[in-house]
Amino acid sequence: MSLEGVRILNGPLTDAQEAIALVHALEVVDIYTASWGPEDKGNAIGGPGHLTRKAILKGVTQGRRGKGAIYVWAAGNGGAYLDNCNLDGYASSPFTVTVGALGPEGRSAFYSEHCAAVLASVYVGGPHYPPSKEDLEKERQKPKVVVPEGRGKCRQTFQGTSAAAPLAAGAIALLLQANPSLGWRDVQHIILNTCRIPSPEEHGWLWNAAGFHFHPKIGCGALDVDRMVASAIHWKPVGRLKTWKSPPVKGKK
Known part of the structure; x- marks a missing residue:
């Protein structure tokens, strides 16, 4: 197992640059993880352009020798601004695994965005409500994800959905190591069938028509590797993706 980073957020970004990055070394890359998208201020709508959409489609149809590359995406950190990742065309794509963030108690982090596209969440830390000055010291004492930062140093705060997405990618790597024949849709189905509710007390849990528990900020629950x-x-x-299209319904004027 190896990692490779591609820097594309270093100046103006074009549709072509995004597309190239999302199929970079497609013949050897199994999982792509991304933690970028439209601005998380609650007032921006954006998504992949024509070339990037074609690149992602190429990834899920030709990647991993036809089984499909896995695209893991951060849900976004605009929760405090009431941003919604349904407005993010990358996170809301059916071809991406969109990941939210959980605090140490298993409740959704305040910054993690709310939307129907969140598939699951990962423990990375952060309070459920925006912290006051009095709460900051309590937050410092809570368990945190600590990661190496290089040069013999460690980062003691590895938070945000931008941290949750790569951790989820690592979990999916273990999944593919256990069964390399899994397709990209199999990965999504396995997550849905194995995730667990991290905090039943959090308001907003529901059961959908397919019988899965779902929360708009947490998805089906916490990843259970x-x-x-x-x-x-x-x-x-589970087989290949099937799509159906219906003609538009026209109402009376």
Whole structure:
């Protein structure tokens, strides 16, 4: 298992640059993870351009020798601004695994965005409500994700959905290691079938018509890597994506 970083957010960004990045080394890359998109201020709508949409489609149809590359995306950190990742065409794409953030108690982090596209969440830290000055000291004492920063140093605050997405990518890497034959849709189905509710007390949980528990900020729940890997070993493929289109319904004037 190896990692590679591609820097594209270093100045003006074009549709062509995004497209090239999202199929970079497609013949050897299994998982792409991205933590960028439209501005998280609650007043921006954006998504992939024509070339980038074609690149992602190429990734899920030709990547991993036809099984499909996995695209993991951060849900966004605009929760405090009431931003909604449904307005983010990258996170709301059916081809991406969109990941939210959880605090140490298992409740959604205040900055993690609300939308129907969130598939699951990962523990990275952060309070459920925006912290006051009095709460900041309490937050410093809570468990945190600590990561190496290079040059012998460590970062003690690895938070945000931008941190949750790469952690989820690591979990999915273990999934593919357990069963390399999984397709990109199998990965999504396994997540849905194995995630767990991290905090039943949090308001907003519901059961959808397909029988899955769902929360608009957490998705189906917290990733459970142990259950994911165990399920992957004997997983039966779900098959290729099928789409249906219906003609527009015209109302009376």
